[in-house]
Amino acid sequence: MISSEAALEDLRREIDRVDDSIHDLLIHRVGIVQRIAQVKREGGLRFRPGREARMLRRLIARHRGPFPKPVLARIWREMLGATVRMQGEFSIGVYAVNGEQGCWDLARNHFGAHAPIMLHASAGQIVSDVAGGKATAGVLPRPREDDPQPWWPLLLTGEGAMPRIVARLPFAGRIRGRAEDIDAVVIACQPPEDSGDDITLVAIDMADTVSRATLKSAMRRCDLEPLFFASRHDPNKAGRETTLTEVKGFVLQDDKRLQRLAGTPRGGIQKVQVVGGYAVPLAERMLAEG
Structure with missing residues (x-):
């Protein structure tokens, strides 16, 4: 009769084999991303909010079992953030004023723990940095009706290709902490994508x-x-x-x-x-x- 400890060891070895398979698939996925990066050097969007949204919707819809869906989405967000940075320089300007860093939390949760983030107390500085290419994207509070000094009119001024709103945060559930009651948007110098919803x-x-x-x-x-x-x-x-x-x-x-x-x-x-x-x-x- 197999002891319970031996049975546990067999299960642990099976988990190790599964982990190796997951890792192998991740390495394979990164190889595909590198090929995409080669194509994008000839033109293409820096990141794809619409495609990312479709991807997460599909994965959440097909998910089964007790593993929490928000955690599944977080794993994919980390992977997506990392692979976007593999395709070229990527930095984010994030709005933070008077010590309020809810937008920072939302940006970190969406773009990944290792995303290069620059904090600014001025929404105008973020719009200017994105427009001038100093930042790839900006994270700003979602426009609201009662804002006495709205930042969104900045998108209507200036010459050349001005940034556009391309994503809303959070996308896959609220995170606990400073960003629990905050909504934000992402701006970038690229057109928004059709995600289907x-x-x-x-x-x-x-x-x-x-x-x-x-x-x-x-x-x-x-x-x-x-x-x-x-x-x-x-x-x-x-x-x-x-x-x-x-x-x-x-x-x-x-x-x-x-x-x-x-x-x-x-x-x-x-x-x-x-x-x-x-x-x-x-x-x-x-x-x-x-």
Whole structure:
């Protein structure tokens, strides 16, 4: 009769064999990533938030057993962060002011424990660094309606290719600690990707006489479902304001719905500009056990 200790040793050796197999597959995966990096030297996106979102959704959907889904997602996020850095220089500017480092926690959780992060107390500095190539990406607080000094209008100024919002954090469940009640977005000088389930952010330059209800009705008539509004009055543009809104779906700048929205209602809307988009984060029910 096999003793319990001998049975345990057999199981431990089996775990070691599984670990070796996992490691071998990881080495093989890295080899594929290196081949991708060779192709990307001829052009291509630095990182792929949309593809990463599709990947995590697929893995979470196929997962079974008692291993926690948020931990599974964290393992893949570490791997994705590491392989992105293998494909070229990669650094992140992160917003942190008055000792609040919730965005730092979100960035570290998303891009990996060894991601090169630079902390800044100025959102403008982060936007400038990303626009100028000093940082590959920036992590900033998610725009909100009650922000007295919103940073998002910075994406509408400047010359050349300005950064765009390309991801929302957290994507795969909230982490405990300083970032437990914080939402952030990632900006980068690349267009957002269609992940199959997305939110698009649109900036609308309009007369300040256009009410929120009128704007909402105009958007719905153009088959655009608004989810969120935040407005900013520019003192240099008397009688006008810029409103940031989130709409359901992946919407490009040349979308005919945006073209219909421009010029309505009665010429009150002057300009409609896509400032980014992000994959809808995984719902808590998708990450629950079972």
